[in-house]
Amino acid sequence: MRRVVSCHWGLVLGALVCQGAEPARLRFEGFDAAGRPRLGQANASNVVARLEGSVDLVQWTELARLHGPFAGFPDLTATGASARFYRTRLSARTTTDDWKNHAVFPADPLLSPEPGWDRFEPRWLKFTLVLAEPGRVYFQDSTKYLFHYDFAVARLASFQGLGRAAFDAITQRRTNQQAVLGAVLFAPGELREIGLQFAGLDPYPPEQVAAWFEQVTAVIEAPPGTRVFYFPTYEQQAVAEANREFFAQRGIALGSTARWLADDECYSPGWALGRLAWVPPGELSAAYADGRLRPDDLLLLEAVPAEIPPVAGVLTLAPATPNSHVAILARSFGVPFARVAAEAAQAELKTWAGQEVALRVEQDAWGCRVKIVNVQGQLTPAQ
Structure with a gap:
């Protein structure tokens, strides 16, 4: 009643x-x-x-x-x-009340699933900013809805009935954009820190990012002393770095999950064997089309963009986030995906480009273990 x-x-x-x-x-x-x-x-x-x-x-x-x-x-x-x-x-x-317009740090009930006791990693809340409704931030149940699209077509009236391509067209590009997709990342452990991300295939003007940042942070209820950072995605990184001083003047500090996680990170467990392909993120589509990148390759990236072609495994040198589409899809299909943190290991991996390697990504009670072995010339065609 x-x-x-x-x-x-x-x-x-x-x-x-x-x-x-x-x-x-x-x-x-x-x-x-x-x-x-x-x-x-x-x-x-x-x-x-x-x-x-x-x-x-x-x-x-x-x-x-x-x-x-x-x-x-x-x-x-x-x-x-x-x-x-x-x-x-x-x-x-009720069960249909799977969204709201505020967030509570550090224990919001709509957070992504809690990691195991042995895992030190952030949790997140995904949100949608409908540009025609500047007074609201839509936080979705991030355990029930893994993707923004699934939530939007189920709960937001202006997007119901849209296909995935049509939804992407009005959320990922600035032309005719109707909504902005993002995530609030809660730091692991006892850290009183929050990171905000805004997804988009086109770079956003810094003034617009600052306005969205302030809109979202205004409706996050957090204890005094909690710090909120802007964590630019790959597509937003260059503009954010070029305007670091502007953001500082607005009281917005830039950061990434690297401030929370200094070691290797396992985003999706699994193993794979294949050629190591080192491809700049901006050339992925072209490389896939002309054969420089193949479906059975292990992809080595400087940083992870919003979308990548289907491959056998993914390694990144820069921090990614477990809430990204790439990470969620990798877990869904059993594709190993990890970050290699040590600079020496990163430098060695770059020299292995074009060679056959074996990759194993494991996460257990002892933490994240990423094992990469160069097997160039050691396997016969039959093997």
């Missing part, structure tokens, strides 16, 4: 008036740095709150869906109007 909370906040000539009712009072918690009202409510963990706003107490607009208790949630649509009223409508959470 749906329960209605008749709690309204009115901003009238700077005065705040509240009229509350049980079961939980909707609280006004001041203004954020941008001057937007911040709200909180001590709901039970199994409650979904539909936060609504009005300027006249007659017409109400849903502003956000929030799960459980929330604090410091800003109204991203507030524009300094002379009056603004808020209320929440509460209901019990």
Whole structure:
């Protein structure tokens, strides 16, 4: 049964008036740095709150869906109007409540699956920014929905019925772009750090990235002292580095998962045998078309782009993330995928380009183990 909370906040000539009712009072918690009202409510963990706003107490607009208790949630649509009223409508959470408009660090219930006790790796929440709805960030259940596409066509009205190619066309390219896809990475262990990523095949202007960064961080509830970084994807890396000073002036620090994981990283276990192909990320499609890269090759990359052709195995010299499409697909198909961290090992691998190698990627209680053996000339055609 749906329960209605008749709690309204009115901003009238700077005065705040509240009229509350049980079961939980909707609280006004001041203004954020941008001057937007911040709200909180001590709901039970199994409650979904539909936060609504009005300027006249007659017409109400849903502003956000929030799960459980929330604090410091800003109204991203507030524009300094002379009056603004808020209320929440509460209901019990069901299986279809697999998204929300806020995130909670470090233990959000919609996080990706928890790694085993023996694994030190980040967890993540994937999100979608619908450009026509600048007041919302859609965080998806990242255990239930591995990919942005699956979530969007199931839950976001403007994308329902779209095929994968059509969805990619309006989310991965700046021309006619309707949504931005991204992820919030939570640092492993006790580290109070968060990384934000924005996916896209075209580089985004730094001003746009900064605005999206601030939009997402505004709706992440985290303890004081938590640091939030921008983790550029491969396609965004060059622009981010060229504008490092601009981001610093906006209070945005650049980083990568390397600050959390200094050793080899296992993104997908498995083994493979094949020719080691060293291909620049920007040439992958052309190399696959002209035969420089084959399906039975082991691909060695300086960094991992959003998409790669089908290959027998993948090695990267730069950190990737376990939430990437490449990592998820590699795990789905049993393709070994790992990062080699040591500079000496990286240099040696480059000299093996074009030679036959054997790769084994293992993750167990003793950590990540990446074993690469040069077998050039040691195997007969029969073997």
